[in-house]
Amino acid sequence: MMRDNDLPVTEDELHAYVDGELPADRRTTVEAWLAKHPDDAARVAAWRLQADVIRARYADVATQAIPAKLNLARMSYASRPWKAAAAAAVVAAFFLGGFAGWMARDTSGDLPTAFQQLTAQALDAHKVYAVEVRHPVEVAASDAEHLQQWLSKRVGYPLRAPNLESQGLHLIGGRLLPTPTGTAAAFFMYENASGERFTFYCTRAAGPNTAMRYSGEDKAAAIYWVDDNIVYVISGASERKQLWQVARAAYDQLEPRVTDERG
Numbered sequence: 001m002m003r004d005n006d007l008p009v010t011e012d013e014l015h016a017y018v019d020g021e022l023p024a025d026r027r028t029t030v031e032a033w034l035a036k037h038p039d040d041a042a043r044v045a046a047w048r049l050q051a052d053v054i055r056a057r058y059a060d061v062a063t064q065a066i067p068a069k070l071n072l073a074r075m076s077y078a079s080r081p082w083k084a085a086a087a088a089a090v091v092a093a094f095f096l097g098g099f100a101g102w103m104a105r106d107t108s109g110d111l112p113t114a115f116q117q118l119t120a121q122a123l124d125a126h127k128v129y130a131v132e133v134r135h136p137v138e139v140a141a142s143d144a145e146h147l148q149q150w151l152s153k154r155v156g157y158p159l160r161a162p163n164l165e166s167q168g169l170h171l172i173g174g175r176l177l178p179t180p181t182g183t184a185a186a187f188f189m190y191e192n193a194s195g196e197r198f199t200f201y202c203t204r205a206a207g208p209n210t211a212m213r214y215s216g217e218d219k220a221a222a223i224y225w226v227d228d229n230i231v232y233v234i235s236g237a238s239e240r241k242q243l244w245q246v247a248r249a250a251y252d253q254l255e256p257r258v259t260d261e262r263g
Contacts, residue, residue: 009029009030009033009040013030014030014040014043014047015047018044018047018048042176042184043178045175045177045178046178049124049128049177049178114180114181115205115224116224117180118201118205118231118233119222119231121177121185122185122187122199122201122222122233122235123217123220123221123222123235125187125199125201125235126199126222127220129189130189130235136173136189136197137173137175137189138173138174139175140172140173141170141171141172143173144161144173147161147174148160148161150176151176151184152186154176154184154186155186155202155203155204156204157230159186161174161188162188162249162254163253164246164249166249167246169190169191169198170191171189171190172189172197173188173189174186174187174189177201179203183203184203185201185203186201186202187199187200197236198235198237198243198246199233199236200232200233200234200250201231201232201235202230202231203230203231204229204231205229205230206229207226207229208226209225209226209227209228210225212224212225212247213225216240221235221238221240222236222243223243225251232250232251234246234247
């Protein structure tokens with residue numbers, strides 16, 4: 001007789017695992033499955049990152065009062081059922097439109113290119129994971145050799161985490177991230193003595209070399225560039241001078257080199 005732990009893992013179970021709704025007796029089985037099936041592990045990582053980013057950006061929406069025009073509880077359904085249906089449609093359109101706008105925020109206007117979308121994803125990942133206390137990374141720096149070998153294999157080229165000790169930053173560890181195009185990205189996290197964190201993101205992306213550029217957003221910012229078909233992103237506090245110093249320290253350890261742009 002087949003035991004529950006011997007049953008194949010379904011997509012529904014993967015979603016339940018991400019949502020924290022998987023029965024305890026299947027969680028170990030799913031984790032073992034993910035360890036042996038990197039494609040499924042990448043999908044799970046993508047779903048989890050998407051959920052974390054949406055929660056980080058829109059958590060306050062759930063606490064906001066419902067606009068009077070959209071408050072279904074104040075409408076008379078018996079006498080005017082069409083208004084209830086219309087209001088429901090408006091609510092659905094509002095949230096779907098908001099989500100679509102969020103997904104497209106870096107695909108229009110001043111940010112049209114694929115590598116800038118990757119930069120936006122790197123910055124989102126920084127804001128989600130840099131505040132984590134117990135699980136900021138998948139693999140700790142104590143196992144740095146394995147971390148670098150694993151990420152090198154997944155991104156498809158040899159890499160090493162930059163040494164940022166000159167900036168007072170020590171490596172915490174890293175994790176694998178999916179990109180919007182379905183490829184893999186390496187994500188390393190660093191921390192200074194006061195607990196401030198910076199992250200280093202890199203992935204393949206075909207395109208011309210670019211100068212280093214700054215992109216600020218709220219309390220976090222990024223410096224990004226493309227070199228030899230690889231996108232690099234350094235994310236951290238929005239204090240521009242400090243971020244440039246960290247980026248240069250990482251950049252000086254990479255080859256080939258391109259000039260920076262501080263305009």
